[in-house]
Amino acid sequence: MPRPIFDCIVIGTGGFGSAALYHLARRGLKVLGLEQFTPAHQLGSSHGETRIIRQAYFEHPNYVPLLLRGYELFEELEQTSGKKLFEQCGLFLSGPPDGETIQGANLARKLHQIPLETVDASEYADRFPGYKMPEDHSVVFEPVAGFLRVEETVRAHLDEAQEAGATLKFESAVRSWQPEQNQFLVTTDQEEFIARKLLITAGAWASDLLQGINVPLQVRRKVLCWHPVQSASYNLAGGAGCFFFEMPYGLFYGFPSLDGQTLKLAEHTGGNDISHPETLVREELEGDGTSVSNFVTNCLPELSPQSVRQAVCMYTMTPDHHFLIDEHPDHPGLYFGAGFSGHGFKFTSVIGEVFADLISSGKTNLSIDFLSAKRFA
Numbered sequence: 001m002p003r004p005i006f007d008c009i010v011i012g013t014g015g016f017g018s019a020a021l022y023h024l025a026r027r028g029l030k031v032l033g034l035e036q037f038t039p040a041h042q043l044g045s046s047h048g049e050t051r052i053i054r055q056a057y058f059e060h061p062n063y064v065p066l067l068l069r070g071y072e073l074f075e076e077l078e079q080t081s082g083k084k085l086f087e088q089c090g091l092f093l094s095g096p097p098d099g100e101t102i103q104g105a106n107l108a109r110k111l112h113q114i115p116l117e118t119v120d121a122s123e124y125a126d127r128f129p130g131y132k133m134p135e136d137h138s139v140v141f142e143p144v145a146g147f148l149r150v151e152e153t154v155r156a157h158l159d160e161a162q163e164a165g166a167t168l169k170f171e172s173a174v175r176s177w178q179p180e181q182n183q184f185l186v187t188t189d190q191e192e193f194i195a196r197k198l199l200i201t202a203g204a205w206a207s208d209l210l211q212g213i214n215v216p217l218q219v220r221r222k223v224l225c226w227h228p229v230q231s232a233s234y235n236l237a238g239g240a241g242c243f244f245f246e247m248p249y250g251l252f253y254g255f256p257s258l259d260g261q262t263l264k265l266a267e268h269t270g271g272n273d274i275s276h277p278e279t280l281v282r283e284e285l286e287g288d289g290t291s292v293s294n295f296v297t298n299c300l301p302e303l304s305p306q307s308v309r310q311a312v313c314m315y316t317m318t319p320d321h322h323f324l325i326d327e328h329p330d331h332p333g334l335y336f337g338a339g340f341s342g343h344g345f346k347f348t349s350v351i352g353e354v355f356a357d358l359i360s361s362g363k364t365n366l367s368i369d370f371l372s373a374k375r376f377a
């Protein structure tokens with residue numbers, strides 16, 4: 001019996017792969033998603049309950065148009081799936097007035113008319129109870145920011161992709177791929193599949209499957225912490241939102257307490273580089289969370305400085321900390337998304353649409369040139 005030929009195979013069905021499958025299937029393409037683990041698993045980079053989403057993007061203003069489209073697509077996914085995925089609770093940024101965070105957010109506001117409010121120091125105590133801002137900091141507040149429920153978002157993309165006709169195979173690790181007569185042969189532990197196009201969104205495992213792009217991808221071990229709250233000031237139900245601090249010793253972010261018992265926060269900087277995701281130590285190590293505890297002591301006086309729970313995830317870093325989204329230089333029809341460098345999940349919906357554009361027509365109307373691998377040529 002001849003093997004079925006798919007329009008596209010997607011390798012890796014985490015944040016970005018699940019979104020690509022959703023958009024491809026809804027366009028009527030015959031698509032296959034291959035995942036080495038279970039759906040919405042805890043072993044990569046798309047877990048931990050929550051991820052911040054915001055529009056005043058201080059990392060680079062070119063991300064903002066992608067985010068604006070992403071907001072529309074997350075709303076569409078909520079309507080399609082019937083699930084509450086996005087919580088618009090606002091976000092304040094606290095940092096030196098001449099630092100990257102405040103300067104970058106204000107630049108995004110100026111270039112893209114993003115709603116962003118400068119908060120006077122006299123208002124901090126009333127607006128943000130439970131937080132102690134350093135005296136030399138400025139604070140801006142973005143009302144349209146909030147957080148995504150990360151595992152639920154991945155599941156929604158997968159469920160709706162399957163509903164639209166996508167084939168999904170879990171616990172099916174890809175061992176190799178190769179071009180075969182203008183198509184691609186993909187081999188897993190159990191089977192072989194053929195597709196006209198191939199998309200690799202394998203997260204921390206991307207380097208195993210992406211030879212020839214000549215961009216080093218460094219996998220970094222990161223720790224998420226949950227600390228007990230000692231005040232109702234941090235509760236989502238009471239109106240608390242997300243936060244981000246640019247401190248002299250690192251960048252820290254966190255969320256409101258969802259259960260009134262603990263609050264999730266982490267350091268965006270720092271972490272330990274590892275040689276391969278298979279070598280990741282998932283158990284708690286000595287020193288894990290120390291910088292977060294110091295930050296809590298300095299800036300969140302009504303939060304216990306000792307965590308009661310931790311989780312480990314991975315950042316896959318590019319040299320400049322910006323994403324890689326491109327077509328393979330040696331294999332037309334093979335697209336990849338990699339190196340999301342710890343700030344990618346909020347883009348999953350829109351980058352999924354970008355991949356669907358590229359795979360179905362070879363082009364997209366959204367501006368992604370600044371994310372091309374060619375910048376490292």
